[in-house]
Amino acid sequence: MDLSYSEEDLAFRDEVRSFLSEKLKPELAEKVRLGRGLTKEDMEYWHSALNSRGWLAQNWPKEFGGAEWNAVQRHIYEEEAARADAPRIVPFGLSMLAPVLQKFGSKEQNDYWLPRILSGEDWWCQGYSEPGAGSDLASLKTKAVREGDHYIVNGQKTWTTLGQHANMIFCLVRTDPSAKQQEGISFLLIDMDTPGVEVRPIILLDGTHEVNEVWFTDVKVPVENLVGEENKGWTYAKYLLTHERANIAGVGFSTAALSTVKRVAKAVNDNGKPLMQNPHFAARLAKVEMELMALSTFNMRMIAAAGAGGAPGLEASMLKIKGSEVRQELNDLTRRAIGPYAMPFASEALEGSNQPIPDPFDVGDATGEYFNNRKISIFGGSNEIQKNIIAKVTLGGRA
Amino acid sequence: MDLSYSEEDLAFRDEVRSFLSEKLKPELAEKVRLGRGLTKEDMEYWHSALNSRGWLAQNWPKEFGGAEWNAVQRHIYEEEAARADAPRIVPFGLSMLAPVLQKFGSKEQNDYWLPRILSGEDWWCQGYSEPGAGSDLASLKTKAVREGDHYIVNGQKTWTTLGQHANMIFCLVRTDPSAKQQEGISFLLIDMDTPGVEVRPIILLDGTHEVNEVWFTDVKVPVENLVGEENKGWTYAKYLLTHERANIAGVGFSTAALSTVKRVAKAVNDNGKPLMQNPHFAARLAKVEMELMALSTFNMRMIAAAGAGGAPGLEASMLKIKGSEVRQELNDLTRRAIGPYAMPFASEALEGSNQPIPDPFDVGDATGEYFNNRKISIFGGSNEIQKNIIAKVTLGGRA
């Protein structure tokens, strides 16, 4: 056991730092720090900066043009990017679709789609969830019927994050309605400019537009857009779900959130002293910081194990649970810290709220972020589903 | 709505106070305060003192020689008795068996057994739980087979509280093995001096002997000791479980425990100040005191509703859950307060521990009480069972 960085690690960290200080524009970092919605251009700018440096596809194998970072490197980038308030990398093409293509796609598919992901030519979104399915993903109903060289797709997807920016969507669709739930599902790539695709915004409770419904009405999809074999899509979907675990705990986000809470708690006046010195607030903060210190090591242990060929499915579920709890608690503390100033509503969606709201502690939309991040224990496999998984494995297959 | 006491209530409170100051011997109160095991004689003394005053059978109707107190009177007694460190009334005969006899027993049974409960001639214990049953009470296996004028009883009961002092036990026994689980159960009164009854002690994790196993081997019980009808025992058992709700929240115990914690926290030195001024300890204490203030009113509301003919089954489950949480938290705080002095073990059962253990804060066996009271969320219908009941009622019969 050794918790310290090697010489090489330290050199890499310096590289990351100088990259960030060079390429991350202060206005962009400011937006990230205050939790303001990033524009499509902001995100494209950041992807392009990383891509120029060869750091966009951090986990891809070198043969596909990836950086193939090891666990420690990924951890270092995560930590430094959070510290510098860099935008997160939009994961849908890079770390969700790409690993599936690399493992199950044809050479033609990889040759065509992967470079377009790196260049930003395609913006991908995910078509998994459906209104009737929720955590029970396998009960999905969107149908794809083969007709000659095309599938005809009908149905509805929901909770499609950043779908409003996307031109491509990867979908789970039912190709064999007679098969049992998890069989008969296929993995399909759909061009969103095809007639019959319609994107409708969902406004979340914090007033933001980040998720969407996507409707398919007789949408024609060429058969070459099928990934792998027909009716094997569930296997690919599971692979996708278990593959991308590096950031499942959100340690970087929580590290940034912690420094925000501390900064604010030093600035807020609490009966003549900084709130940071209020023992009850300080206790809440210390408790979550202790958790985060442990979580960070827990996360590193798992990344290291995965890198060494381990398959930490169980631990990934635990990381997601604890990671969401820590982050949600930190969001709670920020809104708590600012007292009555947590009440103003900075919604994009509301009339009359284009005026700036008062923000004396320079914290951005802390309350919005608190409410928005209720999602992290719901989406991507709710914490209840994660607990089911843990129980199934540890209590001997019973569930 | 009116939270204050009437003139009559206040007069009654004065009566209770003067009774307590007259009859409660300081040595006995001291034992109660320090959580030391009471002897059989201690308990008999207290029953007898209450009985002389006509206050032993507080909830019995007047026709049976009871005091027939209303909700407020019971609350006042509870509060004052806790404040004065009076022993609790041993409930098995008085508030568990007696209501069943009064409702379902024959006149002969009532005439014979009730006076003996009041006089202390009989000491009752309860034969419900069995080793294989636990929370699933209806799966009990102890058998009673009718042979002429007797039942022949075979089987085993467990968790029999104070069974070592008892000469009588009321039991649930299976009289029809072919019937479905909850049918075929009868309610039987058994003299523990009958050949074939054996009591074996169970030592609890705090080293105390308060519960027992009771074994029955071909025990002959006269048929006149059957209460009500054969095979209807489950009805009587349920009546018993739902009848005695007055003290289910344990508000009196918690009130006494709160004053102990406060006394100790003022005496303990924490880095030069009383522990009471440590903000983290104070916060824990304040939180549980807030809960207790609410619980006390919740309890009163339910007693008042029950007195007015309400049937607060659901709320009784909630009172039991919250009451156990509050009391266990207070027990936790006391052991927490005394720091390293929580470690000594005052077991009755251990060699070499007859010497006094150090108790600089005059708190008695705080740690023992903490561990012992883990039982209150387990016995008498575990908190999990209570939650099942609440869910069944409120989520439309599903469970």
Added chain:
Amino acid sequence: MNFNLTEERQMLSDTLRRFLADKYDTDRRNKILESDQGYSTEIWSGLAELGVIGALFSEGDGGFGGGGFDIAVVFEELGRAGVVEPVLDTAVLAGGLIAATGSSAQKELIESVIGGETQLAFAHGEPQSRYDLDNVQTVADTQDGAIALTGRKAVVMNAEAADHFVVSASEAGGISLFLVPADTDGLSIQGYPLISGGRAAEVTLDGVKLPETARMTEAGKALPVIEAVMARATVAQMAETLGAMETAVRITQEYLGTRQQFGRPLATFQALQHRMAEMLTEMQQARSALINAAGHLEADRNERERHISAAKGLFGRIGRLIGEESIQMHGGIAMTQEYELAHIAKRIIMADHRFGDEDWHLERFLALSAA
């Protein structure tokens, strides 16, 4: 002791509940939330006609209620329906201050408040004061018989709609209160919407000139009356939150009963059942704490405030639990702005940001218990 509502209160409760069930459904409320005004004039008039505002004032002040349990009954129903109309600010807070300490000329306003024609706001909190009641840096300066107010008030609820403000200011080593018409020179308002509905504003007082008749209390002596009225407002807000929690739990129960996952209703999953049981148990604690607080509004100051802080501290914890759990047990649907629960949960959770949060009341409870 007696835990039953009087017949009058039960009737008021029933009438108000029917009115809101009829007029205040999700669609209607969502339209109100999106409106520039942030509340509905029509609903406001309706509430006044029903006598809801009158029930918050004593007979001596022209109302027909005003007791702790009158407040509790009215606000529980308002909370149940997620009402965003400014009853608390106009009637309990600013109206309550006028009733408690206004001159007889000032008290003439109450009639039109009860009638629904006048809106009020209490401008007290400041950017540096957080939840403390005695931290007032706005200054009242008296020269030649005229008073001038200078300072800034933070997150003043209902400021844009208010016809009159009750304004606190520092004076004579203490705090004074003044009744200020909204159109007084030097008073300016920057309004914004609130995340749980309704609107507030930053209010700037730039040498606002007032006659002596604007004064409500003896100079520097207002703190006790502010505290007493805040206690009533806290009871109102807790009752409102309790009503909202009832709704959150009801919606969640209904959802669990109908939503199918893995081939059966969510309500059949024991983990969710037990969490629902815990929520119901905690709500009984909240209701009991509210009764304690409402029942001690007439007690002496220390006893009253100790019960207020015990209850509001508990509401902080329980509100967060109910708000977060009801969202979590729903899943995604509760994350959408237009779903009823989203609004209700926001009101429950944001209640912790008014009149002192959980920690603030914990600290205060400790101080009051030591006193």
Added chain:
Amino acid sequence: MNFNLTEERQMLSDTLRRFLADKYDTDRRNKILESDQGYSTEIWSGLAELGVIGALFSEGDGGFGGGGFDIAVVFEELGRAGVVEPVLDTAVLAGGLIAATGSSAQKELIESVIGGETQLAFAHGEPQSRYDLDNVQTVADTQDGAIALTGRKAVVMNAEAADHFVVSASEAGGISLFLVPADTDGLSIQGYPLISGGRAAEVTLDGVKLPETARMTEAGKALPVIEAVMARATVAQMAETLGAMETAVRITQEYLGTRQQFGRPLATFQALQHRMAEMLTEMQQARSALINAAGHLEADRNERERHISAAKGLFGRIGRLIGEESIQMHGGIAMTQEYELAHIAKRIIMADHRFGDEDWHLERFLALSAA
């Protein structure tokens, strides 16, 4: 970074686990618990023979380990089996102090400690000191070259068995340490059993006369070394607690898998499943915190202590959760003295009463973070 155990440590861990699985079952341990001595001489010798004690000392001190992860590996296994033998007190605490700061003559004791022939105790805490390390009222008075110790030491673990005590006393405006043979005149002991096993005593020092050679550190300068050795002891105790938590969870899982209620195993009840999932998640946090603490034992003082307090604070919370939940999920059976879990749960929960509890470390973490 590297999270793997070295081969040697893995071997030690495996060997020790097998030894204890073989020799230290519930019956055997319950007999030890009921014995007058409170620990088994035979087990003690066995541990020494296996090299368990040697692994806690560095090569320079005659051992073959002594690093943070050596301690963690040994104590995790001891905790897993619920071992009550005084390895922590003899080897890590008192032995560690001798190794860290004893004279070369004093260090000669270490060989017989490693060999299992000598028992030690550290007499430091006092009735008024609670968990504070710097609160020592026992006085060392030097006259004519002879030292006299007077005072009372509270809850001194392993006092009855100890051949030598390391005793702290106030001197020269600070704290000094002395090595005191157990049979020294004026040192008296009142022993008692502990609820989680083993024995302790109140130790009275009534003018205990010592030669100058009994002194371990420069007069008044012992606090830093006490703190450093306490950090190692805290790592040991957390590792032990982690091992005990693993056992508690294993026993609970087995019980849930076999115990039938309402016609099916408890393990099929989702409410219990989810609570088990939470326990497992928290144990991973505990393990991670332990790694942080063990990995920072050689860091500078502030960094080391900050990690110790972060970890011990977490262990306080998680230990209570695991201890209480494993009892609750069992039901009645876990309430009985003779059931394996009862002992294990008591050890887990009582660990909070040594080396500072959850709140004490929270406070300390805050102070260290502000520094």
